[in-house]
Amino acid sequence: MLLIYIIPYVIMMSGLLTNTWAVFGMWIIMGVAMAGIGFSIMHDANHGAYSKNQNVNKYLGYLINIVGGSAINWKIQHNVLHHTYTNVDGMDEDIDPGKLMRLSPHRKRYKLHRIQHIYGWGLYGLMTFLWITTKDFRQLYRYKKMGLTKAQNIKMPAQLTKLIIAKVVYYTIFLVLPLIFLTIAWWQVLLFFIAMHFTAGLILGCVFQPAHVMPSAKYPLPDKEGNLENDWAVHQLYTTTNFSPKSKILGWYVGGLNYQIEHHLFPTICHVHYKKISKIVKETAEEFGLPYHSQPNFFAAIALHARMLRDLGKYDVV
Structure with a gap:
């Protein structure tokens, strides 16, 4: 590079x-x-x-x-x-x-x-x-x-x-x-x-x-005491989305950032391990009824992001 x-x-x-x-x-x-x-x-x-x-x-x-x-x-x-x-x-x-x-x-x-x-x-x-x-x-x-x-x-x-x-x-x-x-x-x-x-x-x-700027993403606000609704790890699942998990070339170029969920949960682990970690994260999220947002390819993610930009521009509440 x-x-x-x-x-x-x-x-x-x-x-x-x-x-x-x-x-x-x-x-x-x-x-x-x-x-x-x-x-x-x-x-x-x-x-x-x-x-x-x-x-x-x-x-x-x-x-x-x-x-x-x-x-x-x-x-x-x-x-x-x-x-x-x-x-x-x-x-x-x-x-x-x-x-x-x-x-x-x-x-x-x-x-x-x-x-x-x-x-x-x-x-x-x-x-x-x-x-x-x-x-x-x-x-x-x-x-x-x-x-x-x-x-x-x-x-x-x-x-x-x-x-x-x-x-x-x-x-x-x-x-x-x-x-x-x-x-x-x-x-x-x-x-x-x-x-x-x-x-x-x-x-x-x-x-x-x-x-992060996606229709599936949450935008939580802290309460009067400054606390967020969920703990840090659960918060990451609600606010983050993966894309193109099967693309080796894209994964190489973006340094594993197509596995954004795994990166946010384990930011001090090198991105070369994200693919294997993702299987455990997904299974655990499903076990506890938590979201695991992932788009099949980059263009699907871009299309949803564009829709989110449009909705944020047109409506006060999304």
Whole structure:
């Protein structure tokens, strides 16, 4: 997966390709690989699940930085907030894209949301643009106010410095150097850079969102004391959906995230074990009368997610 990301870049920078469309193809391949690195390497590593050696996990987790993100911010948003408070409005940032989209039935519905099932895919494509521009900085300060950086023993000045350096290095390698050395026009380099990120963002959105924003998913709210109705493990079953459990190729590319239920129940176990674990999880869920949501293929999951986007945009209660 790393080679799929690095080789097209090396080919372009070496001057082996000069045809504009061929260069464009290299950028698109890099976009596909960006998402793949996030799915199949960085994700497990930042959960401490890629290797028994935590130094291996630590350094492979930093691969998100070479695709424009921040390992520290990601671990807080994903490991702490998303995995602890899945589909809980106000806590799970994965269902809080702002006012442009309504991903929770507990959010205010605006007229614009009526067509979010149409324009939402374009917004998914902008996901990684937020990483490389303002999101990581805004997140870092928000997490500081929430006390999450202190809880994770993160020193703000040092982390802010690392974040700035990481962004400078990323822009230098993947935008400034191509602008200098590629033989195509500067505006084409910029456009292709945008296309790479749009490709990665769209793929990321199409894999992560159908796991939770689905007609079958629950959106529980805490009571006055701050307690949720179900315990953590049962909560994951009510809020999560699998897809394409039989696809080995897709499973490889998305790092086992087609088994989202197993991932949410066992986030520190490497994804290569999810398929075997899934049989036990499904049987146990059925034994105790609990849901086990799974779609037979990726396209069925996407279709249901699109329907959920439409319903959330049209109705106050879904």
